[in-house]
Amino acid sequence: GAVVSQHPSWVICKSGTSVKIECRSLDFQATTMFWYRQFPKQSLMLMATSNEGSKATYEQGVEKDKFLINHASLTLSTLTVTSAHPEDSSFYICSARDPYLAKNIQYFGAGTRLSVL
Amino acid sequence: AQTVTQSQPEMSVQEAETVTLSCTYDTSESDYYLFWYKQPPSRQMILVIRQEAYKQQNATENRFSVNFQKAAKSFSLKISDSQLGDAAMYFCAYRSAIGTYKYIFGTGTRLKVLA
Numbered sequence: 001g002a003v004v005s006q007h008p009s010w011v012i013c014k015s016g017t018s019v020k021i022e023c024r025s026l027d028f029q030a031t032t033m034f035w036y037r038q039f040p041k042q043s044l045m046l047m048a049t050s051n052e053g054s055k056a057t058y059e060q061g062v063e064k065d066k067f068l069i070n071h072a073s074l075t076l077s078t079l080t081v082t083s084a085h086p087e088d089s090s091f092y093i094c095s096a097r098d099p100y101l102a103k104n105i106q107y108f109g110a111g112t113r114l115s116v117l
Numbered sequence: 118a119q120t121v122t123q124s125q126p127e128m129s130v131q132e133a134e135t136v137t138l139s140c141t142y143d144t145s146e147s148d149y150y151l152f153w154y155k156q157p158p159s160r161q162m163i164l165v166i167r168q169e170a171y172k173q174q175n176a177t178e179n180r181f182s183v184n185f186q187k188a189a190k191s192f193s194l195k196i197s198d199s200q201l202g203d204a205a206m207y208f209c210a211y212r213s214a215i216g217t218y219k220y221i222f223g224t225g226t227r228l229k230v231l232a
Contacts, residue, residue, distance in 0.1 A: 043222045108162035
């Protein structure tokens with residue numbers, strides 16, 4: 001099946017710094033990628049939809065200036081948490097859709113645990 | 118707007134037994150897709166099974182099968198011959214057949230498998 005790689009798996013940063021998370025589709029080209037946030041023992045909350053070559057579409061209540069998304073190529077989307085604060089600590093998960101094969105399925109990365117001190 | 122409800126926060130099953138996880142959804146659309154994803158302790162989301170709403174036949178994948186009741190907007194997952202490796206969080210998800218391809222997830226059911 002399709003593989004989505006997410007890096008890093010765990011990051012610890014100081015309050016006020018920015019953190020970049022990468023999401024790569026390894027064996028397919030993903031025109032659309034999704035970024036989710038998951039709090040402990042809770043469901044996945046969609047933050048934004050990332051489209052290659054265009055601006056991301058953010059869900060209501062998600063600060064676009066806080067969570068910068070760039071989808072510069074068909075295999076890479078990045079999420080940058082700017083000026084991170086302890087309340088941004090969470091588990092972030094990306095997923096990607098293969099537009100040519102099983103296009104109704106999202107393939108997920110293994111997630112990134114962000115801890116802001 | 119569509120919603121997905123999983124009313125069982127936690128379920129337990131004895132190894133080798135059968136368990137059914139419930140999922141209901143609300144939509145005004147006639148064409149859509151439904152999924153069950155498994156999230157083990159590693160947090161990696163794994164697709165378990167999917168169902169196209171236009172198909173009347175219930176999807177099956179080895180020990181996993183669904184009971185799709187379109188009129189009742191119900192999409193339950195049955196796990197037969199439960200194994201210790203089935204222990205995980207299970208999320209039900211809805212995706213419209215048109216639009217942005219985004220998923221709407223339920224709140225999840227934690228499945229414990231007892232040896």
